[in-house]
Amino acid sequence: MTEAVLTPTASGARRLGEDGLAVIVGVGVLILALVSLAGPDLLGWAVTTSVWTDPAKALGAVSKAYADLGGAGALATTYVALLVVLSAGVAALGAEARNFAVAFTVVFVIAYASWFVGSWAHIAAVTPADQAKFGVSWSLRLTNEGGYIVALIAGLVVANAFPRFADWLKEAIRPELYIKIAIVLLGAFIAVTAAGKLTLASSLLLRGVAAIVEAYLIYWAVVYFIARKWFGFSREWAAPLASGVSICGVAAAIATGGAIRARPQVPVLVSSLVVVFAVVEVLILPFLAQTFLSSQPLVAAAWIGLAVKTDGAAVAAGGITESLVLAKAAAEGINYQPGWLIAVTTTVKVFIDVFIGVWAFILAYIWTNHINVKPDAEKAKLSEIWARFPKFVLGFIVTFVAGLALALGGAGPKLAAAVGEANTFRVIFFILTFFSIGVLTDFRKLWREGLGKLAAVYLVSLFGFVIWVGLIISWLFFAGVKPPLVG
Amino acid sequence: MSEHELRDELKSPAEPLLPIEKKLIGWSLGIGVALLVLLAIINHFLPVS
Numbered sequence: 075m076t077e078a079v080l081t082p083t084a085s086g087a088r089r090l091g092e093d094g095l096a097v098i099v100g101v102g103v104l105i106l107a108l109v110s111l112a113g114p115d116l117l118g119w120a121v122t123t124s125v126w127t128d129p130a131k132a133l134g135a136v137s138k139a140y141a142d143l144g145g146a147g148a149l150a151t152t153y154v155a156l157l158v159v160l161s162a163g164v165a166a167l168g169a170e171a172r173n174f175a176v177a178f179t180v181v182f183v184i185a186y187a188s189w190f191v192g193s194w195a196h197i198a199a200v201t202p203a204d205q206a207k208f209g210v211s212w213s214l215r216l217t218n219e220g221g222y223i224v225a226l227i228a229g230l231v232v233a234n235a236f237p238r239f240a241d242w243l244k245e246a247i248r249p250e251l252y253i254k255i256a257i258v259l260l261g262a263f264i265a266v267t268a269a270g271k272l273t274l275a276s277s278l279l280l281r282g283v284a285a286i287v288e289a290y291l292i293y294w295a296v297v298y299f300i301a302r303k304w305f306g307f308s309r310e311w312a313a314p315l316a317s318g319v320s321i322c323g324v325a326a327a328i329a330t331g332g333a334i335r336a337r338p339q340v341p342v343l344v345s346s347l348v349v350v351f352a353v354v355e356v357l358i359l360p361f362l363a364q365t366f367l368s369s370q371p372l373v374a375a376a377w378i379g380l381a382v383k384t385d386g387a388a389v390a391a392g393g394i395t396e397s398l399v400l401a402k403a404a405a406e407g408i409n410y411q412p413g414w415l416i417a418v419t420t421t422v423k424v425f426i427d428v429f430i431g432v433w434a435f436i437l438a439y440i441w442t443n444h445i446n447v448k449p450d451a452e453k454a455k456l457s458e459i460w461a462r463f464p465k466f467v468l469g470f471i472v473t474f475v476a477g478l479a480l481a482l483g484g485a486g487p488k489l490a491a492a493v494g495e496a497n498t499f500r501v502i503f504f505i506l507t508f509f510s511i512g513v514l515t516d517f518r519k520l521w522r523e524g525l526g527k528l529a530a531v532y533l534v535s536l537f538g539f540v541i542w543v544g545l546i547i548s549w550l551f552f553a554g555v556k557p558p559l560v561g
Numbered sequence: 562m563s564e565h566e567l568r569d570e571l572k573s574p575a576e577p578l579l580p581i582e583k584k585l586i587g588w589s590l591g592i593g594v595a596l597l598v599l600l601a602i603i604n605h606f607l608p609v610s
Contacts, residue, residue, distance in 0.1 A: 280607070284600050291593025295586045302582070306575030309582070444581040547597070551604055 229512015
């Protein structure tokens with residue numbers, strides 16, 4: 075079983091390029107942050123936003139060593155640094171750096187302004203004590219990570235009300251790149267969090283294996299059956315659709331399309347649906363998790379990882395869920411350590427990602443040997459599994475192992491501070507991801523003639539099956555497991 | 562692919578499920594359920610510390 079037809083697509087090649095860039099940027103940021111363990115603080119100028127009532131006091135540098143920069147100085151420095159690094163990066167991918175720089179400037183301004191608005195006390199303050207502290211009588215209680223929702227809504231407004239403007243921004247609308255950099259940075263953050271409770275962390279990793287089984291063997295088979303039997307889709311449409319709904323959205327749909335030699339338009343159309351539904355999930359599921367699962371925080375986190383498709387939407391939704399669930403628990407007097415929920419969501423998602431190449435190979439083998447048998451078909455080898463392996467996962471592993479080794483080696487509070495500085499950039503890449511996902515979400519596509527039937531399969535599978543089975547499995551494996559308490 | 566082509570294509574007659582597709586669905590579900598049961602047993606006997 076060593077030969078099968080697999081045709082790497084142009085988009086697949088580009089994705090691999092983005093993976094490499096994500097690893098370089100993410101690991102580079104972490105290395106610069108870790109230099110502070112030996113003395114100089116190289117990243118302390120990164121901008122951070124506090125919950126505010128006086129906008130003049132909202133922004134500041136993450137390190138006190140750079141307090142003289144002021145909020146505006148920190149913001150400008152952060153923007154210039156990201157502009158230079160990312161422009162050079164996309165130029166290396168073959169894009170036009172000047173076009174990217176212009177579009178990125180606008181994207182950064184709108185995205186960070188959304189984050190700034192989301193940190194307003196009337197939006198972010200959570201507990202009555204917070205409200206008293208900031209002198210506000212009411213609040214939406216979204217935590218300061220409600221800024222992600224604001225950024226997403228800003229992107230949706232741009233995409234649906236100003237489509238020509240959205241098109242003009244497209245060079246800098248790169249949610250996959252931004253979230254992959256963020257996930258690489260998350261590796262070190264999760265390691266430092268896990269190092270304090272290594273036994274708990276390893277137990278959670280073991281339970282993450284259930285996610286792989288569920289996504290590939292349960293979800294895929296059921297969605298494929300629904301698409302073929304109930305909705306009458308051809309194999310060419312049903313397979314990418316099943317992968318898009320079940321596995322990891324865009325990447326899985328494209329990998330499957332390549333594996334079964336679908337026409338390029340098929341996975342692209344499926345991917346556009348994946349993004350639209352992922353946004354709907356991000357806007358709904360974290361709030362459902364807060365309402366119904368706050369007593370089971372890790373069930374909520376695993377559920378988000380299993381239910382929300384695309385890496386960007388899932389990991390970002392995990393961040394929002396953590397904020398909302400922890401805020402509700404804090405209001406009830408329970409203070410969980412931050413980091414554990416997003417660690418579970420990310421682990422579930424990364425575990426699922428890792429097997430995309432293997433699944434694509436299995437489908438390619440079945441299609442070329444049993445469904446579309448052509449004696450003169452181009453043959454590929456097992457090496458395609460590696461070709462389709464999401465390389466940014468290697469960056470995640472590198473930063474995780476480095477962070478864990480340093481934490482277990484006794485680097486202590488200095489390491490936490492260094493990783494905290496790197497985490498500031500993770501937050502910024504999350505904001506860029508949310509805004510970019512919004513800009514890519516054109517709801518008018520759902521009204522496009524013909525797509526309604528595809529959307530119906532997605533709707534029935536996602537809301538009738540995927541999120542409920544995901545909830546049951548998450549409950550089965552994570553119920554009763556709580557994150558450690560602060561202190 | 563134009564809207565017209567897409568509409569026509571998605572309205573085309575359904576292809577019946579081949580035996581190999583039924584095998585793929587059946588084996589996936591069978592192995593998946595078996596592995597989940599196995600993991601649930603491991604989960605039961607190795608509780609989170």
